Amino acid sequence: MAQTFLHTMFGPGSRALQEAAGSRASYARMEAHAGDMDVLTERELDFIAARDSFYMASVSEDGWPYIQHRGGPAGFLRQIAGNRIGFADYRGNRQYLSTANLAADDRVSLFLMDYPARRRLKMIGHAHTSDDPADIAALMVPGYDAEPERAFVIDIVGFDWNCPQHITPRFTEAQISLATRPLLEELAQLRARVSELEGMQS
Numbered sequence: 001m002a003q004t005f006l007h008t009m010f011g012p013g014s015r016a017l018q019e020a021a022g023s024r025a026s027y028a029r030m031e032a033h034a035g036d037m038d039v040l041t042e043r044e045l046d047f048i049a050a051r052d053s054f055y056m057a058s059v060s061e062d063g064w065p066y067i068q069h070r071g072g073p074a075g076f077l078r079q080i081a082g083n084r085i086g087f088a089d090y091r092g093n094r095q096y097l098s099t100a101n102l103a104a105d106d107r108v109s110l111f112l113m114d115y116p117a118r119r120r121l122k123m124i125g126h127a128h129t130s131d132d133p134a135d136i137a138a139l140m141v142p143g144y145d146a147e148p149e150r151a152f153v154i155d156i157v158g159f160d161w162n163c164p165q166h167i168t169p170r171f172t173e174a175q176i177s178l179a180t181r182p183l184l185e186e187l188a189q190l191r192a193r194v195s196e197l198e199g200m201q202s
Contacts, residue, residue, distance in 0.1 A: 005124060005158030007034035038158040040083050047121055048085060048112065049075050057109040058101035058127075068098050073141045080138070086153040088139040089129070090146040099150070102127050108154060116171055118164035125156040 006027060010018075018024035040048075053071035060066050070077070070087065077087045089099075102108070110123040130136070135151040171179075 002038060002158065002160040003030050003032075003034040004036070004038045005122070005160045007031040008124060008158050037083055037156065040079070040085075040156060040159070044121065044159060045079050047114065047119070048077055048079070050114070051077055051112050054113070055111040056098065057111070058098050059105045059107060060097070060101055061104045066097055066101060072146075073144050076139075076141050076144070078139065080153065083125075083156040084153060085156060086135075086139050086151055088136055088141075088148040089150045089152050091149050098152075099129055102129060110154070113167075115167065116169050116175060118167040118169060120162045120164075120167065121159060122162065123154075123156050123159040125154045125158075127152060127154040129153070 010027070010031065015024060015027075018027055052074045053069060054077060055067055055069055057065055057067045072087070072090070077085060080086050106126045106128055108125055108127045110121075110125070112121040112123070114120070130151045130153055132151070135153065136148045139151050140148060
């Protein structure tokens, strides 16, 4: 996919630079197939549902780019229907920067990372907030102890998968614990066996 993403993001300047670099022809062929949107497939939706954090960029009322980290239990960012995704916005520092930005300009860019697998997904879309209790409840993660204030609803226009170059693998504490558990269990068994042999010798 990514045809609509590229067609939307490329401007006259980047196209001119591509022409000078010799890459314009291949990108032009991709752009020629752009439609109203890049349709999210099972691959993208599975990737989105597995994330426990992402970065969201919006535009301030004075035109400044603003990037905010969003986190929660895996699956807190999820599909609502079709190309519409969303997440519950929990009470935080009460700065309301993204919320205010969207009221002035609804364009957002999302950056989703999978560091262990060295994969990243970029998405662009139009976002709005909702105070409707039904919208908020639909995006709540069961059992997650946090107080929601609103829902963020995002209609994805385009997306692009990036290459893994320069992505350093990073692992969470839970991932490391899971990976090392068999080694720790084996070590415990060896220690028990050593103690047993020492007992027999004495």
